Amino acid sequence: MSGAKLRLGSIAPDFDAQTTKGSIKFHEWLGNSWGIIFSHPADFTPVCTTELGEVARKQPEFEKRGVKVIGISANDLNSHEKWIQDINDFGNKVSHPNDKTDVSFPIIADADRKISTLYDMLDAVDATNVDAKGQPFTIRTVFIIDPKKIIRLTISYPAQVGRSFDEILRVVDSLQLGDKHKVTTPVNWKQGDNVIVHPGVSDEQANELFPAGFTKHLPYLRTTAQPGN
Ligand code: BEZ
Numbered sequence: 001m002s003g004a005k006l007r008l009g010s011i012a013p014d015f016d017a018q019t020t021k022g023s024i025k026f027h028e029w030l031g032n033s034w035g036i037i038f039s040h041p042a043d044f045t046p047v048c049t050t051e052l053g054e055v056a057r058k059q060p061e062f063e064k065r066g067v068k069v070i071g072i073s074a075n076d077l078n079s080h081e082k083w084i085q086d087i088n089d090f091g092n093k094v095s096h097p098n099d100k101t102d103v104s105f106p107i108i109a110d111a112d113r114k115i116s117t118l119y120d121m122l123d124a125v126d127a128t129n130v131d132a133k134g135q136p137f138t139i140r141t142v143f144i145i146d147p148k149k150i151i152r153l154t155i156s157y158p159a160q161v162g163r164s165f166d167e168i169l170r171v172v173d174s175l176q177l178g179d180k181h182k183v184t185t186p187v188n189w190k191q192g193d194n195v196i197v198h199p200g201v202s203d204e205q206a207n208e209l210f211p212a213g214f215t216k217h218l219p220y221l222r223t224t225a226q227p228g229n
Pocket of ligand 1 (some may be wrong): 041042045046047048049128131159160163
């Protein structure tokens with residue numbers, strides 16, 4: 001099941017999987033939603049426990065944006081199900097006692113590494129990220145997939161560094177805004193900040209698209225208020 005390297009613009013490969021929420025066909029499960037598939041090195045490991053708890057607490061934020069989230073690692077269902085109890089307990093009792101941590105998104109059981117191979121989530125070169133048999137763990141990969149099943153973001157983080165899911169939500173916001181309004185977003189942009197008029201839009205078109213106006217700082221750098229705000 002391995003193939004060409006997945007890139008921005010590639011179609012996210014389809015697959016069948018067993019998950020903590022039952023069997024799925026990935027594309028069917030995505031439907032017309034945006035999707036995030038993210039891998040963690042292994043169940044019952046500390047950084048991963050904090051990451052999956054955070055994704056659970058951010059579930060309303062993903063839903064607000066029409067994004068379905070699914071996790072994956074090279075562990076079986078029994079392991080995922082037992083570990084979810086730890087994630088919820090750690091979140092509810094220790095790290096975020098005032099928020100609810102309830103892992104309700106599916107986690108794919110990929111003990112045979114078929115899907116993680118398909119998605120290039122294994123790093124055989126990283127000797128710090130292998131199991132007791134020397135087989136590579138999944139790395140911390142994230143794919144953001146749009147409703148046409150096109151991969152719009154890929155990131156790979158090393159095992160020792162937990163990801164920022166605030167950053168992943170920020171990217172979703174930027175992609176969704178850009179798709180709708182022909183804008184791009186500058187460094188450190190966040191919701192409500194000014195945006196950049198897409199370089200492919202002429203000044204004449206920009207006058208029509210952004211009736212509140214835009215500022216031309218440089219011939220190629222024009223900013224405008226965030227549309228729809
Ligand atoms: C962790 O989640 O803490 C972790 C997993 C694999 C290697 C190193 C750290």
